[in-house]
Amino acid sequence: MSIGERLREERERLKMSQPVFGEIGGVQKRAQINYESDGRTPDAQYLQAISRIGVDVLYVLTGERSAAGALTPDERQMLDLFRAAPLAVKAAAMGALEAGARPQTARSPKYTVQQTILGDVGQQASGDIVNKGKW
DSSP: OOHHHHHHHHHHHTTOOHHHHHHHHTOOHHHHHHHHTTSSOOOHHHHHHHHTTTOOHHHHHHSOOOTGGGOOHHHHHHHHHHHHSOHHHHHHHHHHHHHHHSOOOOOOOSOEEEEEEOSOBTTTBOSOEEEEEEO
């Protein structure tokens, strides 16, 4: 797969048209078409500009994905904030994300409780009373 093909793949992954993608990279639609058809090779300024919107430039150039290139801009921001946060904030963030990722299910009872009262119990009740419940 060529640089142009991988560039087109990244543009389509980000769901952008050639004119919009080219504008972000600082080029006209015709230049974008030339890049994707391997008629021209993109320069460093263009690659730097499109990297800001989540394009995996390493993948475009080499065909090998970088770990950071797979992140969207909001994921990149979250990762940057997480790395800069104090340990207590990191722990709270992890707890919130783990809780949010779990499917909401009905709580299954941990314990079964049974209470049996034989005989009279003051003025409240008399006779045998059996309460069964789950806790």
